Amino acid sequence: QQQVKQSPQSLIVQKGGISIINCAYENTAFDYFPWYQQFPGKGPALLIAIRPDVSEKKEGRFTISFNKSAKQFSLHIMDSQPGDSATYFCAASIRGRDKLIFGTGTRLQVFP
Amino acid sequence: ETGVTQTPRHLVMGMTNKKSLKCEQHLGHNAMYWYKQSAKKPLELMFVYNFKEQTENNSVPSRFSPECPNSSHLFLHLHTLQPEDSALYLCASSQDPRVETEAFFGQGTRLTVV
Numbered sequence: 525q526q527q528v529k530q531s532p533q534s535l536i537v538q539k540g541g542i543s544i545i546n547c548a549y550e551n552t553a554f555d556y557f558p559w560y561q562q563f564p565g566k567g568p569a570l571l572i573a574i575r576p577d578v579s580e581k582k583e584g585r586f587t588i589s590f591n592k593s594a595k596q597f598s599l600h601i602m603d604s605q606p607g608d609s610a611t612y613f614c615a616a617s618i619r620g621r622d623k624l625i626f627g628t629g630t631r632l633q634v635f636p
Numbered sequence: 637e638t639g640v641t642q643t644p645r646h647l648v649m650g651m652t653n654k655k656s657l658k659c660e661q662h663l664g665h666n667a668m669y670w671y672k673q674s675a676k677k678p679l680e681l682m683f684v685y686n687f688k689e690q691t692e693n694n695s696v697p698s699r700f701s702p703e704c705p706n707s708s709h710l711f712l713h714l715h716t717l718q719p720e721d722s723a724l725y726l727c728a729s730s731q732d733p734r735v736e737t738e739a740f741f742g743q744g745t746r747l748t749v750v
Contacts, residue, residue, distance in 0.1 A: 623681060625678075
C-alpha cells in the first residue's frame with residue numbers, strides 16, 4: 525500500500541529523443557507526486573511535482589502526466605539532452621504527513 | 637548548493653567503531669530527515685524530526701541513533717555497524733511538512749563499513 529513502483533530501471537535515449545519514466549501507486553490517499561533528479565555525487569533535487577487535481581503539468585522540457593483512475597503518473601523529458609543524464613526518482617506523499625515514499629529510481633543516459 | 641550541508645562526505649569505519657554523521661541546514665526549515673540510499677533500492681526513510689521532535693522512526697536498528705539539538709542541526713550516531721549498513725546516507729529538510737513536503741537534500745555521506 526505504501527509502495528511506489530517505478531519503471532524502467534534504466535533508460536538509454538538518443539539526444540533529441542523523448543524519455544519516459546513511469547510510476548504506479550496503490551494508496552489513494554497520496555496527494556502529492558514529485559519527481560527528483562540525482563546526479564552522481566549529489567543528493568536528489570526536486571525537478572517537478574503535481575497534485576491530483578490536474579492531469580498534466582509542464583515545466584520547460586519536463587512534463588508530468590497524471591492518471592488518477594489508473595493510479596499512475598509519468599515523467600516525460602522532451603528533446604532529451606546529455607546533461608539530462610541522471611537518476612530520476614518518483615515519489616508520493618500525503619499532505620500533512622512528513623513522509624515521502626520513493627520509487628526505486630531510473631538511470632537515464634542520453635547519448636549525443 | 638541546496639542549503640543542506642553534510643559532513644563528512646566519505647567515511648570508512650570498522651564494525652566496532654563509533655562515529656557520527658552531521659547535517660546542517662541554512663534554510664530556516666522546521667523538519668529534518670535521514671534517508672538511506674542503497675543500490676537498486678528506493679530511498680529508505682529512517683528518521684524524521686519536526687520542530688526538533690522525532691516524529692518517525694522507520695523500524696531502524698538501534699545501532700543508528702539520531703539526535704536533533706535544534707531545528708538546524710541533525711546528527712546520526714553510529715556504533716557496531718554491519719557491512720550491510722554500507723550505503724549513502726542522505727539528510728534532507730523541509731519547510732513545514734504539514735503544508736508541503738518538498739525536501740531539500742544534502743550531498744550525502746558515503747559510508748563504508750569494513
